[in-house]
Structure formats: structure tokens, C-alpha cells
Amino acid sequence: MRNFDYKLPTSLNELTDMLSHGGHTARLLAGGTDLVVAMRGGRMTPEVVIDTKHVEELNELSFNDHTMILGASVTCRKVCRNPQIVKHFPALIDCATLIGGTQIQNRATLGGNLCNAAPSADTIPALIVLKAQANICGPHGSRQVPVETFCTGPGQTILEGNEILVSFSIPLPREHEGAFFIRFIPRNDMDIAIANAAASIVIASSGETIIEGRVAIGAVAPTPLYVSDVEPVLSGRPIADDVIAQAADIARQSARPITDMRGTVDQRKHLTHVLVRRALNGAVNRARGND
Numbered sequence: 001m002r003n004f005d006y007k008l009p010t011s012l013n014e015l016t017d018m019l020s021h022g023g024h025t026a027r028l029l030a031g032g033t034d035l036v037v038a039m040r041g042g043r044m045t046p047e048v049v050i051d052t053k054h055v056e057e058l059n060e061l062s063f064n065d066h067t068m069i070l071g072a073s074v075t076c077r078k079v080c081r082n083p084q085i086v087k088h089f090p091a092l093i094d095c096a097t098l099i100g101g102t103q104i105q106n107r108a109t110l111g112g113n114l115c116n117a118a119p120s121a122d123t124i125p126a127l128i129v130l131k132a133q134a135n136i137c138g139p140h141g142s143r144q145v146p147v148e149t150f151c152t153g154p155g156q157t158i159l160e161g162n163e164i165l166v167s168f169s170i171p172l173p174r175e176h177e178g179a180f181f182i183r184f185i186p187r188n189d190m191d192i193a194i195a196n197a198a199a200s201i202v203i204a205s206s207g208e209t210i211i212e213g214r215v216a217i218g219a220v221a222p223t224p225l226y227v228s229d230v231e232p233v234l235s236g237r238p239i240a241d242d243v244i245a246q247a248a249d250i251a252r253q254s255a256r257p258i259t260d261m262r263g264t265v266d267q268r269k270h271l272t273h274v275l276v277r278r279a280l281n282g283a284v285n286r287a288r289g290n291d
């Protein structure tokens with residue numbers, strides 16, 4: 001690994017200043033579980049590495065009446081251990097507990113997972129169906145964008161020169177709302193998804209009709225994909241196998257996978273259908289209070 005300067009800012013201002021002065025040779029480090037691997041492999045060669053773990057805004061984890069603020073540098077471990085996240089956002093637990101093993105989860109963050117922008121990133125589909133907004137800060141001020149617009153290609157994001165991801169704003173679930181994440185990997189543990197899927201659903205108090213549903217899929221396109229065409233198919237429809245299968249069909253048609261060492265186009269399309277169906281059924285179960 002090439003030598004680099006290590007910086008540890010303790011405020012957002014200090015961090016943005018360091019990033020501006022470091023220019024294109026500077027790189028942020030949250031948990032480092034992607035960055036350090038890339039540096040070791042020579043795929044990234046920053047001259048300045050700026051650690052974000054001591055900046056308050058990036059480590060915030062708070063709730064108000066309507067929203068959770070989740071700092072970009074909060075670790076998967078903290079997410080999984082937080083009782084309010086366990087209660088309100090089980091879909092985040094579904095994916096955060098799958099990232100590597102315990103050591104990785106003690107370092108890895110949801111912000112790093114998003115900014116790394118891998119098509120197979122496991123937390124992004126769940127963030128999308130939960131309607132997470134990414135709070136971004138840069139030299140020209142702050143802006144907020146829906147997570148589904150954040151990744152623009154493999155390893156590419158909408159972040160412009162010296163912008164950073166500060167946090168996510170995630171609306172608290174409504175009554176009778178549930179969400180679920182699932183992935184398929186070739187072995188039982190510690191692998192990259194061949195396909196993944198998340199779904200969220202709001203159902204009527206009768207427990208029989210869908211009010212609103214969202215689906216996102218991963219590892220089957222250059223970026224994690226929000227499948228907006230599923231929404232009109234689900235809204236106002238009964239909770240029935242044929243309705244859920246129809247939504248899964250649309251997700252399969254939206255998938256644009258490639259064949260690589262992990263899986264083929266056909267396998268990934270088939271998996272997308274199966275995983276979306278299971279994610280929707282899992283979300284319905286949670287919306288009914290059964291899980």
C-alpha cells in the first residue's frame with residue numbers, strides 16, 4: 001500500500017476544509033472495509049485519507065416524531081443493536097446483519113455502503129424502499145436527494161467535487177407498514193449477492209388490501225434499482241398471490257443483469273422474481289404484525 005496522510009477531523013467544517021485542501025487526492029474513510037481493501041489492491045491511491053468517525057453529524061443516530069436521522073458513519077453493529085431500529089426498521093436489520101461478519105459490522109457503515117455504490121450493495125435496496133433521503137453537504141451548501149437517485153453507475157455517485165454524505169433521513173413507518181430485505185448468495189455466509197431485493201408495503205387495517213408498495217432490487221443492473229412500475233400494480237389491490245406474482249414479474253422485466261463469475265443473466269432474472277415475491281410476502285407479514 002502506498003504511503004498516505006491520515007487526518008482525523010472533529011467537526012464537519014474541519015472535515016470539509018480538509019477535503020477541499022486534499023482535492024482529488026483525498027478520500028473519506030468511514031469503516032474502511034471497502035476503501036482499505038481498494039487501497040491494498042492498488043485500485044485507489046489517495047494521498048490523504050480523512051477519517052469521518054469523530055464528526056458528530058456523521059455519527060448522529062436520533063429520532064423525532066416523524067423521522068430517524070442516521071449518520072453516514074454509524075456502524076452496522078450500532079444499527080443492529082439499537083432497539084428503536086429493531087422495532088421500526090427490521091428491514092435495515094435484515095441487511096446490516098448480513099454485511100461480512102461481526103468484525104466487519106463493527107466497522108462498516110451504511111454511508112460507506114451507499115458511497116461505494118456497488119451494484120450488489122446490500123443496504124441500498126432497503127434504504128430505497130424505506131424512502132430514505134441522503135443528506136449531502138459540500139462547498140456550495142447542503143442538499144437532500146432520494147437514495148434511489150444517488151448511485152449513477154458501478155462505483156459512481158451523484159456526489160460532486162468535495163461533497164460528502166452526512167446522514168440519511170428516514171420517515172418512521174406508518175401504521176400497518178412493513179418492510180423486508182432478502183438476498184441470494186452462493187454459500188451460507190460472507191459473500192456478494194447474486195441478486196437481492198427489498199420491499200415495503202402499507203396495508204389497510206382490515207389486513208386484506210394494499211395501500212402502497214415499493215420494491216427495489218440489487219446486483220441485477222449497474223446500480224441498485226428502484227422499480228417504480230410496481231407501485232400502480234400494488235396500490236388498492238387485494239393481498240393475493242397473483243398480485244404479488246405480477247409485481248415480481250415487473251421487477252424481473254426491469255432487471256438488466258450481466259453474466260459473471262457469480263451468476264448468469266437467466267439465473268439473476270429468475271432470482272429477482274423469487275426474491276421480490278418473498279420480500280413482498282415478508283413485508284406483508286410484518287405489516288400485519290406477525291414478525
Ligand SMILES: Cc1cc2nc3c(=O)[nH]c(=O)nc-3n(C[C@H](O)[C@H](O)[C@H](O)COP(=O)(O)OP(=O)(O)OC[C@H]3O[C@@H](n4cnc5c(N)ncnc54)[C@H](O)[C@@H]3O)c2cc1C
Nearest residue numbers: 028030031032033034035100108109112113115121122165
Ligand atoms: C469481508 C467483507 C465482507 C463484506 N460483505 C459485504 C456484504 O455482505 N454486503 C455488502 O453490501 N458489502 C459487503 N462488504 C463491503 C463493505 O463492508 C460495505 O460496503 C460497507 O458498508 C462499507 O462501509 P465502510 O464504512 O467500511 O466504507 P469505507 O470503506 O470507509 O468507504 C467506502 C467508500 O465510500 C466513501 N465514503 C465513505 N463515507 C463517505 C461519506 N460520508 N461521504 C462520501 N463518501 C464516503 C469512501 O471514500 C470509499 O470510497 C464486505 C467487505 C468485506 C471486507
